[in-house]
Amino acid sequence: MFSSPSPWLALAVPVVVAIGIAVYQRFSSKPDRGSKGHKVTAGKSSPLSIDSPVSADLSGSIKDSQVAVGANINQTREVHHHYEQGEKTDMWAQTEITPQHIWQEIGAALPFDKAHAREKYIGLRVVWGTTFSSVYRYEKFSRIITVWPHSGGFFPQVSFELTEITPEVRSVTDGSLLLINGTIRSVGDLGIELMPDPLVRVMRRS
Numbered sequence: 001m002f003s004s005p006s007p008w009l010a011l012a013v014p015v016v017v018a019i020g021i022a023v024y025q026r027f028s029s030k031p032d033r034g035s036k037g038h039k040v041t042a043g044k045s046s047p048l049s050i051d052s053p054v055s056a057d058l059s060g061s062i063k064d065s066q067v068a069v070g071a072n073i074n075q076t077r078e079v080h081h082h083y084e085q086g087e088k089t090d091m092w093a094q095t096e097i098t099p100q101h102i103w104q105e106i107g108a109a110l111p112f113d114k115a116h117a118r119e120k121y122i123g124l125r126v127v128w129g130t131t132f133s134s135v136y137r138y139e140k141f142s143r144i145i146t147v148w149p150h151s152g153g154f155f156p157q158v159s160f161e162l163t164e165i166t167p168e169v170r171s172v173t174d175g176s177l178l179l180i181n182g183t184i185r186s187v188g189d190l191g192i193e194l195m196p197d198p199l200v201r202v203m204r205r206s
Contacts, residue, residue, distance in 0.1 A: 092179060092201070095126045099148040099192055103156035106187060118187040125183050126194075129203065130158045132176045141196070144169075146178055148191075157191030160198050168202050175206030 109117040130146035141161045182198025
């Protein structure tokens with residue numbers, strides 16, 4: 001009564017089943033539009049916007065990282081400018097402490113405190129503008145006596161020794177304005193003695 005199935009029908013059934021499985025797998029693997037994806041944007045002015053189902057948990061500091069890639073990442077690098085010591089310093093800028101200040105402080109000190117008042121200034125590097133007063137020539141050096149011009153008198157003196165006299169210094173006249181860059185050697189009753197051979201500039205000849 002029953003005839004045997006057609007060989008074409010037996011061949012068509014597996015093919016239909018295989019196609020159905022492939023179609024199901026294709027649509028089942030497609031990301032859900034309603035799921036929470038991660039939006040990657042190329043920039044404010046870029047039209048590129050991609051919804052990606054891939055997420056990444058990034059932890060740790062990116063302080064030392066040269067490049068950071070990802071969405072909503074703001075990376076800031078501090079730029080430090082390094083300067084060599086003394087690169088922007090004017091070596092001829094006059095110091096705040098003046099000969100007048102030192103001389104008056106020592107004069108106002110108690111007799112037993114004067115030695116300490118003098119010693120605390122020894123070794124201090126100073127730049128002062130003084131006026132040329134006199135010179136004493138010796139065999140190996142010349143002793144220069146200058147005066148602090150703002151005191152209105154002959155004191156306090158700022159004196160020093162020079163082993164070599166430059167043509168610029170040799171041309172000074174009485175009352176010429178000098179700029180001296182040196183180190184305090186001692187402080188006495190008449191003024192301040194600097195270490196030998198300070199730097200000397202002639203700012204104005206009288």
